[in-house]
Amino acid sequence: MVFRTRASSKDRHWNGFEAVIYEATAGYSKDQYVRHNVSMQVGRPLLVTSRCNGETMRRLQVPGDVKIVPLGVPRIWETESPTIKLTMYVSPTLVFSAAEAMGINPDRVTIAPQLHVRDPRIEHIGWAVKTELETPEPQGRLYGESLGLALTARLLSAYAPVAAPHGDATLSRRRLSRVLDYVQSNLSSDLSLDELAAIAGISASHFKLLFKQTVGMPVHQYVIRCRVEYAAELLQSADPPPADVALQAGFANQSHMARCMRRVMGVTPSALRG
The missing domain is CATH 1.10.10 (Arc Repressor Mutant, subunit A)
Structure with missing residues (x-):
């Protein structure tokens, strides 16, 4: 099996979380990861044979189907046709800190392998990660790391035999x-x-x-709202070009600012300029 990377987060410097979209030829692969691995089918449907933790499964995988392979667990998979996958890697350090934050004893956490699962929450995170990797205007480290933490929290709450997290704590x-x-x-x-x-x-x-x-609201959404409000103030009270306003407010470029402004305020930068 030969792999070719289509998009990767390696240069995004996300803490404890990495993602890659890759093409794989038909064939056979044996893997054993040093991080927790969550892979999602993003290409066309195909038959896949998977072996992990003493279990063998052969079935049709369709877009959105998920596999979960904990670190250190060997996995073998085989396909008869090319495919496209999104693979997300979660570091043990991130799992440890997320477990502590959720009121779970990290030393008792064991993530269970899943050869095939339909999980709407993981699928939602996966498509968001894929979009972030492929867009020419990424949302930034804060957004990518938030997706990684959301995935980690889902793994802990749904695929690890641990106690339910506490939900009533707040920041001082x-x-x-x-x-x-x-x-x-x-x-x-x-x-x-x-x-x-x-x-x-x-x-x-x-x-x-x-x-x-x-x-x-999530922290990345709060930061976007702050940036939109600041950009709106600059557009209404000063004369710098919209492209300069976008950079001052922390957006990747002018079109990124316009898209976020429409989503948050329902108006365009040009409308604010009058």
């Missing part, structure tokens, strides 16, 4: 204030979860969970 007012002030002062930067979590003084996975429970 002091920590939240520090984070919000930092975001407002650094909108032009490519903010990351690790960076904001360090400001709050907690782990990235814990911060992601508590921020959403405190503010009512």
Whole structure:
């Protein structure tokens, strides 16, 4: 089996999470990963034979079908035709910190292999990751790392025999204030979860969970809203070109700003300029 990478997150520097879209020729492959592996079929349907953890399965895989292979577990798979896959890699460090944030003892976590599963939540994350890898205007580290944490939380809640997470904790007012002030002062930067979590003084996975429970939206959505509001102020009160406004507000480019502004405010930058 020969593999060819179509898109990868290697140069995105996502912490604890990596993703790749690749083409694979027909053939046979034996793998054993040093990270937890979640792969999703994104190409056309095909017959796949998989062997993992003493189980063998041969079935038709269609777009959205998912395999979960924990680190260190050997897997063999074979196809009779070419295919396209999205593979997402989750580091054990990310699993450890996410488990702690969810109120789970990390030392007792064991992710169960799944040769074939339909999981709407993982599928939603997978398509979002695929879009992020393929777009010429990526949302940035914060968004990519948020997807990685969302995937990790799903693995822990659905595929590991552990206790249910606690859901009532929030960020303290002091920590939240520090984070919000930092975001407002650094909108032009490519903010990351690790960076904001360090400001709050907690782990990235814990911060992601508590921020959403405190503010009512994921941290990457909050940052986008702040950038949109700041860009709107600049467009209404100053004369810099929209392309410069986009960069000052932390967007990849002018079209990225316009797309986010339409989604958040329902207007275009040109409408704000009058």
